[in-house]
Amino acid sequence: MATLLQIHEPGETPAPHNSDDHLAIGIDLGTTNSVVATSSAGNPEVLRDDDGQALVPSIVAYAPDGSCIVGGLARNLLLDRPECVVGSVKRLMGRGVEDVKSLAGVLPFDIEPPGEGESGMVRLNVAGHKLTPVKISADILSALKERAEERLGHVVDQAVITVPAYFDDGARTATKDAAKLAGIEVLRLVNEPTAAALAYGLDKGAEGIYAVYDLGGGTFDVSILRMEKGVFQVLATGGDAALGGDDFDHAIAEHFLSERESGDLSASDVKLALMTARLAKECLSDSNKGEWVLDIDGVTSRHELERTTFDTLIDEFVVRTLVICKTVMEDANVMPGEVKGVVLVGGSTRIPLVREKVAGLFGKEPLADINPDEVVAVGAALQAEALSVGSDTLLLDVTPLSLGIETMGGLVEKIIHRNTPIPVAKAQEFTTYTDGQTAMAVHAVQGEREMVDDNRSLARFELHGIPAMTAGAARIRVTFAVDADGLLTVSATEDTTGIEAEVAVKPSYGIDEEEMAQMLYDSMKHARDDMEVRLLAESRVEAGRNLNAVSAALSNDGHLLSDTEFNEIKAVVQQLEEATKGDDRDAITAGAEQLELSTKAFAEKRMDRGIRSALRGVDVDALDEQASKG
Amino acid sequence: MDGPDISAEEQTANDAGVIACWSCKGPVSRVTAFCETCGAVQPPGQADHFFRLGLERSFDVDVESLDQHYFDMQRHLHPDRFATRSAQEKSLSQQQATAINDAYETLKEPLKRADYLVHLLGVDVLPEGCNMVNDQVLLMETMEMREALAQAETPEQVSVFSDRAQADIKQCVEQLSTLFKDDDIEGACKLTTRLKYLTKLAEETRIHQMKLI
Numbered sequence: 001m002a003t004l005l006q007i008h009e010p011g012e013t014p015a016p017h018n019s020d021d022h023l024a025i026g027i028d029l030g031t032t033n034s035v036v037a038t039s040s041a042g043n044p045e046v047l048r049d050d051d052g053q054a055l056v057p058s059i060v061a062y063a064p065d066g067s068c069i070v071g072g073l074a075r076n077l078l079l080d081r082p083e084c085v086v087g088s089v090k091r092l093m094g095r096g097v098e099d100v101k102s103l104a105g106v107l108p109f110d111i112e113p114p115g116e117g118e119s120g121m122v123r124l125n126v127a128g129h130k131l132t133p134v135k136i137s138a139d140i141l142s143a144l145k146e147r148a149e150e151r152l153g154h155v156v157d158q159a160v161i162t163v164p165a166y167f168d169d170g171a172r173t174a175t176k177d178a179a180k181l182a183g184i185e186v187l188r189l190v191n192e193p194t195a196a197a198l199a200y201g202l203d204k205g206a207e208g209i210y211a212v213y214d215l216g217g218g219t220f221d222v223s224i225l226r227m228e229k230g231v232f233q234v235l236a237t238g239g240d241a242a243l244g245g246d247d248f249d250h251a252i253a254e255h256f257l258s259e260r261e262s263g264d265l266s267a268s269d270v271k272l273a274l275m276t277a278r279l280a281k282e283c284l285s286d287s288n289k290g291e292w293v294l295d296i297d298g299v300t301s302r303h304e305l306e307r308t309t310f311d312t313l314i315d316e317f318v319v320r321t322l323v324i325c326k327t328v329m330e331d332a333n334v335m336p337g338e339v340k341g342v343v344l345v346g347g348s349t350r351i352p353l354v355r356e357k358v359a360g361l362f363g364k365e366p367l368a369d370i371n372p373d374e375v376v377a378v379g380a381a382l383q384a385e386a387l388s389v390g391s392d393t394l395l396l397d398v399t400p401l402s403l404g405i406e407t408m409g410g411l412v413e414k415i416i417h418r419n420t421p422i423p424v425a426k427a428q429e430f431t432t433y434t435d436g437q438t439a440m441a442v443h444a445v446q447g448e449r450e451m452v453d454d455n456r457s458l459a460r461f462e463l464h465g466i467p468a469m470t471a472g473a474a475r476i477r478v479t480f481a482v483d484a485d486g487l488l489t490v491s492a493t494e495d496t497t498g499i500e501a502e503v504a505v506k507p508s509y510g511i512d513e514e515e516m517a518q519m520l521y522d523s524m525k526h527a528r529d530d531m532e533v534r535l536l537a538e539s540r541v542e543a544g545r546n547l548n549a550v551s552a553a554l555s556n557d558g559h560l561l562s563d564t565e566f567n568e569i570k571a572v573v574q575q576l577e578e579a580t581k582g583d584d585r586d587a588i589t590a591g592a593e594q595l596e597l598s599t600k601a602f603a604e605k606r607m608d609r610g611i612r613s614a615l616r617g618v619d620v621d622a623l624d625e626q627a628s629k630g
Numbered sequence: 631m632d633g634p635d636i637s638a639e640e641q642t643a644n645d646a647g648v649i650a651c652w653s654c655k656g657p658v659s660r661v662t663a664f665c666e667t668c669g670a671v672q673p674p675g676q677a678d679h680f681f682r683l684g685l686e687r688s689f690d691v692d693v694e695s696l697d698q699h700y701f702d703m704q705r706h707l708h709p710d711r712f713a714t715r716s717a718q719e720k721s722l723s724q725q726q727a728t729a730i731n732d733a734y735e736t737l738k739e740p741l742k743r744a745d746y747l748v749h750l751l752g753v754d755v756l757p758e759g760c761n762m763v764n765d766q767v768l769l770m771e772t773m774e775m776r777e778a779l780a781q782a783e784t785p786e787q788v789s790v791f792s793d794r795a796q797a798d799i800k801q802c803v804e805q806l807s808t809l810f811k812d813d814d815i816e817g818a819c820k821l822t823t824r825l826k827y828l829t830k831l832a833e834e835t836r837i838h839q840m841k842l843i
Binding site for chain 1: 647648650651653654655656657658665667668669670701704705708709710711713714715716717719724725727728731732734735836837840
C-alpha cells in the first residue's frame with residue numbers, strides 16, 4: 001500500500017518545541033542544597049554558577065516587601081537577620097501543624113496556625129510574612145529555573161523534579177504545586193534513588209542488582225533495583241522522610257549547648273548553634289578533631305569535638321538507616337550478597353561512619369564515582385531528555401507506602417501494598433447502610449500500621465450522587481489509582497446503575513484548589529501568561545494528534561473516498577496545519593472542529609468496511625486487491 | 631463500557647471484535663494496544679493476564695520470558711512514553727500500563743498465578759476460590775514448623791528451615807503444574823491453599839534470618 005504521508009511509529013512522534021534550543025531540565029530539590037542539570041544527546045551537564053558551584057543552598061531570605069533571594073547569599077544573611085531567612089522547608093512539605101510540633105525542637109521554625117478556612121498545611125512566619133512550604137519551595141524552584149535559563153539562553157518551562165522515594169502523597173502533591181507556582185510543568189516526579197541509579201546505569205553502564213543508599217539533609221531513602229539493558233526496575237524501596245544530616249547537626253548542637261550555660265534560646269540562637277554544628281560535621285568528615293566557638297547572648301564558649309565523640313552522637317541515626325536497609329532487602333527478596341554494588345547519594349554519605357557501616361552491611365565498598373551531591377540531578381536531567389525527546393530507557397518504579405482506607409473501629413484496610421509497581425489501580429466495593437443514602441465518606445491513609453491514627457492521613461473523599469436505593473443494595477465501586485508520579489486519584493461508580501459518583505477531595509495537609517488559585521493569582525508574574533501559553537501548547541498537541549490520525553487514515557483508506565471528498569478533507573487538513581503554526585488558539589480549535597466534521601462520513605465508511613471484513617474473516621488488503629483487479 | 635443502551639451498529643461492531651479508534655475513528659481490533667492505522671494508543675480492553683502479556687495460558691511460566699514480555703509491553707505503553715502527548719493519550723497509557731503491571735504482578739509468583747488460574751478455569755467448579763482451609767494435617771504441620779522456627783538462634787539453624795520450606799515449595803509447584811496439565815482444578819485448588827501456607831512460612835523464615843544477620 002502506498003504511503004502518502006510520513007507516519008510516525010507510536011512513541012516516536014517528535015514532541016512540539018523540543019529541539020535543542022528548548023531543553024527540559026532536571027531538578028534535585030534538596031533539603032539543604034538543590035542542583036539543576038540538563039541533558040542533550042545523552043550527555044548530562046550540571047549547571048554551575050560563575051564560581052563553578054553546582055549546589056544552590058535551599059535557603060531563602062525574604063525582604064519586608066516580599067521579594068526574596070535564594071542560595072548562598074540568603075545563607076550569608078542567616079547570622080545577621082535570622083528572622084528573615086528560612087531553610088530545610090522540604091521537611092515540612094505536605095505536613096500539618098501537628099506533625100511539625102514534633103519537629104519544632106529540631107527545627108527553628110516560627111510556626112503560624114492556619115487561619116479561618118485555610119487547609120491544615122503548616123505555615124511559617126518569615127520576616128513578618130506568613131508563608132507555606134509550597135510557596136518557599138516555589139521561590140527556590142524559580143531561582144533554579146532562572147539559573148537554567150541564563151545558562152541555556154532560552155525559556156525553560158518543563159522539568160523532571162526529584163523527590164525522596166519515601167515521600168508520601170501529600171509531600172509529592174506539595175512539590176508539584178510548588179512547581180506550578182514557579183511556572184514549571186512537571187514532566188515527571190522521579191524518586192531520588194531511581195534518578196541516581198539511572199545516572200549510574202546510563203553513565204557507568206552498571207548492570208545487575210544494585211542498592212542506592214541516599215542520605216540527604218533531611219530525608220533517607222534506600223532502593224533496591226535491577227538494572228539491565230536500559231531497564232531500571234525498582235524491586236523495593238523504603239526510608240524515613242524525617243531522617244538526615246539535619247539530625248546530625250542537631251545532635252552536635254545539643255552537645256555544644258549542653259557544655260555551656262544557656263537560658264531560653266530564641267529561634268535565631270538555635271539557627272546559629274545549628275550552623276556551627278554543621279560546620280563541625282563537615283570538618284569532622286576529613287579531620288579527626290576540631291574546636292568551635294559559640295557566641296550567644298554575649299557569652300562566648302569554646303567546644304572541642306573529636307571524630308569518635310561525633311560518631312557516638314550520630315550512631316543511633318546511622319543504625320536506623322541500616323535497619324531500614326534490611327527491611328527493604330527483605331521486601332525485595334534479595335540477600336546482601338546478591339547486591340552487586342551500593343551507590344552512595346547525598347552529602348551525608350561523606351561521613352566516614354556512614355560509609356563504614358554501609359560497607360559492613362552489604363559486605364562491599366560502596367560506590368561514589370559520581371559526585372553524591374550531583375548524581376540525582378544528573379539522573380533527573382537524563383530522564384527529562386528521555387521524556388521530552390524520547391528514549392529506549394524504561395524506568396519502572398514502585399509505591400513506597402501502603403495505601404489503605406479507614407474501616408470500623410479506626411482500623412486500616414490496605415488496598416495497595418507498598419512496593420507495588422506503579423501505575424497501579426485497585427477497586428474496592430462499598431455499600432450503603434441506610435435506605436435512600438446518596439452520599440458516603442472514604443478516608444484514605446498511607447502507611448504500614450494497623451490503626452488509622454498511626455498512619456498518615458491523605459484525604460477524605462466524599463462521594464455524592466449515589467442513586468437512592470434500599471440499604472445494602474447499592475454497589476459502589478471505588479477505584480484507587482496511583483499514577484507514575486506516585487500520586488493518588490480516586491473515582492467511584494455505582495455498579496448496578498453505572499452512575500458515576502462525584503468525588504470531592506479534602507486533602508489533609510495539602511492546598512485545596514481555591515487556595516491554589518489564590519496563590520497563582522498572587523504570583524501574577526506568571527499566572528495569566530502561563531495559562532495562555534499552556535492552553536495554546538495543549539491545543540497544538542491535540543491538533544497535531546488529530547492531523548496525524550487523519551493523515552494516517554487517508555493514506556490507509558483514502559481509496560474509499562471520491563477525488564472530491566478526498567480533496568475536501570485535504571483542504572481542511574491544510575487549514576488546520578496552517579493554524580497550528582500561528583498563535584491563535586481559537587483558530588486552532590475551530591480548525592480542529594472543522595476537521596472532525598468533515599471526516600465524519602469518512603470515518604463511517606471506514607468502520608463499515610472494517611466490520612464487514614472482520615465478520616467475513618477476509619483480509620482487507622486481499623479484498624481491495626480483488627476489487628482493483630476486477 | 632458495554633452499557634445496556636448500546637446501538638445496533640455498535641453491537642455489530644462488537645460482535646466482529648471491532649471498535650472505532652478514538653483518534654482516527656476507523657476500525658480497530660478490541661484487543662490491540664495501538665491503532666494499526668493512526669498509531670494511537672487504545673484502551674486496555676478486556677483480556678486475561680496471559681493474553682495481555684502475550685503468553686500462553688499455562689501454569690508453567692518461564693520467569694525470564696515473562697520479564698522480557700513485560701518489559702517489551704511497558705517499553706511501548708508506559709506513561710513515560712507519553713509525557714508530552716495529549717491528555718487522552720496520557721490517560722490511556724496509564725490505563726494500559728496499570729493493566730500490564732496487574733498482569734505481571736499476578737503471573738510472577740507461582741502462588742498468585744495458581745490462585746488466578748484456578749479462578750480463571752474453575753468459575754463453575756469453585757466459585758468461592760481457594761480460601762477454604764479444612765486441611766487439619768496442613769494446619770498442624772505449619773504450626774509445628776512455626777514453633778520450631780521461633781526456637782532457632784543461629785543463621786545456620788534458620789537455614790535448615792528455609793531450605794526445607796524452599797524444597798516444599800518447589801515440590802508443591804511441580805505438583806501444581808501436573809494438576810493443571812491434567813485439568814484437575816479441584817486438586818489444584820487444594821494444593822494452592824497448601825502453597826499459601828508454605829509461602830508464608832518461607833517468608834517468616836527469611837525475616838527471621840535477616841534479623842540474625
